[in-house]
Amino acid sequence: MTNRRALAALAALCAAALAIPVLAAPSAGPSAAGPPEQKTIVIDPGHGGLDVGAKGKFGNLEKTVTLAISLKLKALIEQNLAYRVLLTRDKDIDVSQENRSALANNNDAAVFISIHANGSFRTATGAETFYMSLTDLDEETRKLAYLENNSSQLETRIADDAKDKDAVKMILWDMAQAAYIKQSARLAEAIQSELPALLTKEGRPSRSLAVENRGIKQARFKVLTGVACPAVLVEIAFMSNPEEEQKLVDEDFQTSVAQAIYRGLVNYMKGLGTKPPASAPSPGRPSIRLP
């Protein structure tokens, strides 16, 4: 009797011990949240809370500008496209880099756009759009990234061995962005081609709004590393440059920037062959008031 009970206890222990690693393993697969029709775009206003980002000569902070532009961009997308838009923060709070990318992954985001204002050691000017740099990755991860970028079904082709699959998942989770690098490059191009020539509310080019074009670049951003969808980081202009600092806090400039990013996003989606779904005309839909 006692032996049997001990056995049962042991069996339970075994089951528990074996279950833990399974439960603890991060699932690289997208979590199926929300109906497939309503796709999600995640906008990430850079910094927040104690992390103020770059500081301007006149005391303006990067975190404030990034939030203002992100809110305008969210409103634009929601008014015109049938996408759900999530912000990694909608007020002045600290959000860890991991939680920012996790929001995109947990909601199976179609696109991740991080909004920033730049800073430099000299008086640099201009707008640039970044995507993740893979140059510092080890050989193995780069190979996986290559495979993933050139086929849609990584997990079916990788060895059937379950252990190998887990190893692949681990690597990809750590460096998820590597698998989307081609699309991220296209998204960066689409946005950067709209960004420098900012337009007025009436859609006319304006010299006072325009910023220098610094082009598309790649760099190793913590916030993009783990994002499992096309992702870019937009540096609107330089907070460290007094002239551009004045622009960055100007409401017309912010609106114009949000519209430029929006146009880039739409062009990117058109390029993919998937026409961006327009939001159904619903007069009852609550309109988002711009801040």
Place this chain on the structure above:
Amino acid sequence: MKIPKTALVVGLLIVLAALVVLFFLSGAREVIRKSAPTAPPAAAGSSAAPEGAAAPAPAAGPAVKVSVFFVRPSDGLLAPEEREIPASDSLIQQTEAYIGELIKGPTGDMAGAVPPGTKLGRIYITREGTAYVDFSRELVENHPSGTTAELSTVYAVVDGLTFNFKAVKKVFILVDGEERDTLAGHISLDRPFLPDYSYLAKK
């Protein structure tokens, strides 16, 4: 009674096996992550002894010429200022002297890429040529922040070391002896950097 006993033994073995598997599965990632920052201090002790073997021994003489990189105002690229550091058989000493010059800042009209107040802790270089360069917290705390500024800092250190010291292939930037997520909110410091000479100005 025989059967339960064997079953007991088998059960125990399964539990043991499960625990071993659990131990390795759960611990593996932690170990890899932590081994990096702890490696330098552990081996840094040996840096007191000359490590000339790995160093590209400079010609006998009192000083060696190096190119120290600063931010050029015209285009923001990293441009060199020629400096002299004491000749030494030790690669560690040489690279430390190099970073010392980088911290001192430019003499001309260029801008320094290392924030004021930053001090160098230790440098440790692995056999494979990965240099672990440990800076004081001022590197982060006094940093102006911003992607471009962070890239300037990173590549003034990384390109500077690999450009001047052929034995250095990669650079891992540490702060107060530890690995950091980002330099000042943007650029990730969680793995070593390979040089990227596109940040350097063409002569």
